[in-house]
Amino acid sequence: xxxxxxxxxxxxxxxxxxxxxxxxxxxxxxxxxxxxxxxxxxxxxxxxxxxxxxxxxxxxxxxxxxxxxxxxxxxxxxxxxxxxxxxxxxxxxxxxxxxxxxxxxxxxxxxxxxxxxxxxxxxxxxxxxxxxxxxxxxxxxxxxxxxxxxxxxxxxxxxxxxxxxxxxxxxxxxxxxxxxxxxxxxxxxxxxxxxxxxxxxxxxxxxxxxxxxxxxxxxxxxxxxxxxxxxxxxxxxxxxxxxxxxxxxxxxxxx
Amino acid sequence: xxxxxxxxxxxxxxxxxxxxxxxxxxxxxxxxxxxxxxxxxxxxxxxxxxxxxxxxxxxxxxxxxxxxxxxxxxxxxxxxxxxxxxxxxxxxxxxxxxxxxxxxxxxxxxxxxxxxxxxxxxxxxxxxxxxxxxxxxxxxxxxxxxxxxxxxxxxxxxxxxxxxxxxxxxxxxxxxxxxxxxxxxxxxxxxxxxxxxxxxxxxxxxxxxxxxxxxxxxxxxxxxxxxxxxxxxxxxxxxxxxxxxxxxxxxxxxxxxxxxxxxxxxxxxxxxxxxxxxxxxxxxx
Numbered sequence: 001x002x003x004x005x006x007x008x009x010x011x012x013x014x015x016x017x018x019x020x021x022x023x024x025x026x027x028x029x030x031x032x033x034x035x036x037x038x039x040x041x042x043x044x045x046x047x048x049x050x051x052x053x054x055x056x057x058x059x060x061x062x063x064x065x066x067x068x069x070x071x072x073x074x075x076x077x078x079x080x081x082x083x084x085x086x087x088x089x090x091x092x093x094x095x096x097x098x099x100x101x102x103x104x105x106x107x108x109x110x111x112x113x114x115x116x117x118x119x120x121x122x123x124x125x126x127x128x129x130x131x132x133x134x135x136x137x138x139x140x141x142x143x144x145x146x147x148x149x150x151x152x153x154x155x156x157x158x159x160x161x162x163x164x165x166x167x168x169x170x171x172x173x174x175x176x177x178x179x180x181x182x183x184x185x186x187x188x189x190x191x192x193x194x195x196x197x198x199x200x201x202x203x204x205x206x207x208x209x210x211x212x213x214x215x216x217x218x219x220x221x222x223x224x225x226x227x228x229x230x231x232x233x234x235x236x237x238x239x240x241x242x243x244x245x246x247x248x249x250x251x252x253x254x255x
Numbered sequence: 256x257x258x259x260x261x262x263x264x265x266x267x268x269x270x271x272x273x274x275x276x277x278x279x280x281x282x283x284x285x286x287x288x289x290x291x292x293x294x295x296x297x298x299x300x301x302x303x304x305x306x307x308x309x310x311x312x313x314x315x316x317x318x319x320x321x322x323x324x325x326x327x328x329x330x331x332x333x334x335x336x337x338x339x340x341x342x343x344x345x346x347x348x349x350x351x352x353x354x355x356x357x358x359x360x361x362x363x364x365x366x367x368x369x370x371x372x373x374x375x376x377x378x379x380x381x382x383x384x385x386x387x388x389x390x391x392x393x394x395x396x397x398x399x400x401x402x403x404x405x406x407x408x409x410x411x412x413x414x415x416x417x418x419x420x421x422x423x424x425x426x427x428x429x430x431x432x433x434x435x436x437x438x439x440x441x442x443x444x445x446x447x448x449x450x451x452x453x454x455x456x457x458x459x460x461x462x463x464x465x466x467x468x469x470x471x472x473x474x475x476x477x478x479x480x481x482x483x484x485x486x487x488x489x490x491x492x493x494x495x496x497x498x499x500x501x502x503x504x505x506x507x508x509x510x511x512x513x514x515x516x517x518x519x520x521x522x523x524x525x526x527x528x529x530x531x532x533x534x535x536x537x538x539x540x
Contacts, residue, residue: 054407089404
């Protein structure tokens, strides 16, 4: 039985009068892949920001590695954050720095490694992700897929225990998406991180997932497999299934 | 996330005839929500100032980043300040000469030019030029970083955005603006000399000795204190508006948000400089 690295206990989050998350519970196990899916504007990004401590819940607990981060600040929170690596939707590379400087940034700022050591590590990681020769380019000179790879390289530099992917394939063509998934599988095998993927890429993303969480009207519905979702009785879930993966599964039933 | 407050009654009000009570409630609600937002904004800006200055005590201190900012904010403003100061001084020389001549006291030109530069025009015009040149750039840069999640990315890597990004700008502005002000004063006084003595034939000896006799330490101190306060206003308002581009009400999103917030920052900063100028003059005189 693997251990829970992230746990939500009765978490409530609202903005003004709008309740985004209404007493939700969540359990993410070590080394597993969790996909958070659901229609836009239902609180997927809010969930991610809560996990990272960028937002605070109105009530409830968020446990990361057994510690409640919902009331944490400053140094303690920074300590927790070093466990995380994040790949942002738009890659969020610092656009005034080169690829090399971007990837080196976490090492320069968070460790006491020497210049040479940093250089070796950065070049090694860039080589692993197929970015050799692009060190001196600026993010604006790269394609979307390459920017994602640089973002992934940067996130992996501090060997995170938990990786968060915010819509990793949005804006990429199917071939490039596949490439990102491939990279994701390789790096997860290599680094052994727990991963949380926020994604619209349904049903393809289910191939990667150990569990799927659908965010719907402020509630989490957890499913162990795509088939579970199919068989859900909830009308909202059925509507979501129809609109996103309907055709695929219908054709299978006809066979 | 604050526009949520707005949506309260609008939905049902549109459907049936607006009753007087309802428009009254709506009015009160608007006042209330605006007040709340204003207080929130003041709180945000207050804590921004504290964190921005507090970053000085956080290690490792980014000395090279600060020097780079001094170059961007200070050194690169050299020619702008040079020309503005030169022509301001020359205009003062011309205007001063024709006014003073009416009283037969052209000899006081040196003291008139230098006092108005040291106490007022030097600090104020330098601050306004830096707001337009560097403040706007600062605001747009930070706003874009906010919108493209670069600030969130820094926080997620446990890199304090204040220490990394904001504090070097605070320090660089506080270093640059007083130096630029002193430079402005020097160039301006020389510009006054060119116009007064070079073109209009005022006795150079009278110009310089008039300045020497009338300028006292207090005048210089006043100008320097002003320039420090203005520097703080510039970096606080401009960097702060950019930093909070995502929560500023009515700013909109994306590129439009950044452009509106930058305009707002320049206007706010310029007005605040003039208000502080009045207050400081009243206090220090």
